[in-house]
Amino acid sequence: MIEIPSKRILTWDVVAVLSYAAAVVPLQWIELLSPIRIALLAPVLLFLPGFTLSTVLFPGRPVGERSTATNGISRLGTVERAALAVGLSVGLLPLFAFVFDLVLGQVVGPIIVATAVFSAGMALLGGYRRSRVPEPDRFEIPIERWFEESITSVRENSTGAAVVNVALAGSIVLAVGAVGIAFAVPQEGATFTDFAVGTQQGGEFVTDGYPEDLAVGEAAETAVLIENSEDKLTEYHVVARFERVEDGTVTAIQSAGGFTVTVDPGETVIRSHSAVRSITGDDVRLRFFLYRDEPPTDPGPETAYRAVHVWVDVE
Structure with a gap:
């Protein structure tokens, strides 16, 4: 007798993946305490992409888990599937970075959004693939059976064996969490802002031609370039001034204007700036100071977050 498979795609695990993916997307731009951020983001970075992809590649239940003959269905054991999920997830992260470099022109990109969207898409495709498989052969997460087996194991085995099992499970969780810290938590010193002055030639920013x-x-x-790698939306204040320098000492200063710009994380902004000045001399420089907060009334290199300059001879 041929069993007609159920056409249901949105199984409970697919719905759970879609809900979780939608919930973590805003965390790309929300700052949280490190332990909370690790707990929320490690799965979407180090497990879900590979797991959902495995449901597409291997929609069948492992042989021996109430499954029938192979029937040409791609199968994978539970342990192998979990290992493959982690391996595929870690392998996909550099691929996402490569795509960011091709599309955005930078390796840093919305990694959380990318992995969440990829996981959601693979979950739906995996749900469709499984819906075409007869139910006895269809992969599902046997949470109820795992729970019953764990209770039985604790009851029947010795206390020492139970402790070893718990310790083994805990070590696996800690190992995955340790790897996830590098991706889920912005490390101290890893955030920065690129700040440069140059000109625009043919629509491209170059650091000469001024x-x-x-x-x-x-x-x-x-032209002033600001690249935000601070992992958060940042309002930048740029202050420009002409300086006459004699024997390494600034002997005259006059304001050359400035501007304020808000830059999204991972984005680069190039702003044109025109400065007219009357300082004369051979050693005159046009200097730009960058601030992430309101600049002081007397801006200078001591208070600026970044500082760049170009030399101009004003006749």
Whole structure:
């Protein structure tokens, strides 16, 4: 007798993956305490992408778990599936980084969003693949059976064996969590902002081409680049000024304006800036200071987050 498989795609585990993926996407931009962030994000980075992909590749129940003959169905044991899920997940992260580099022009990207969307898509595709398999042969997560077996094991085995089992499970969780810290938690010193001054030529930012000889009253046309790798939305304040330098000492300062810009995490902004100045001399530089907070009334290199400059001779 041929068994007609159920067409239900949204099984409980598929719904759980979709719900979890939707819940963690906002965490790409929300800061949380490190332990909470690890607990919430480690699964979506180190397990779900590989697990959901495994349901697409291997939709069948392992042989021996109430399954019938192979019938050409791709099968994978529970332990092998778990190991494959972690291995595939870790292997997919560099692939996402490569895609970011091709599409966004940078390796850093919305990794949480990418893994969550990928996991959700693979979960749906895996649900469809499993819906085409007869129910006795269909892969499912046997949580009820695991719970019953764990209770039986504790009752029938010695206390020492139970402790060993708990310790083994705990060590696996700790190992996965340790690997996840590098991805789930922004490490101290890992955040930064790139700040550069140059010009735009043919729509591209270059760190040369700015005016080196500037007549009094002539505008210096420059381009300022800000790349936000702070892992959060940041409001930047840029202050510019002309400085006359004699024997390594600044002897004259005049303001050259500035601007404020808000940059999304992982984004790069290039802003044109025009500065007209009347300071004369051979050793004059146009200096830019970057602040992540409101700049002080007397900005300078001592208080700035970043500082860059170009030399201009003002005749």
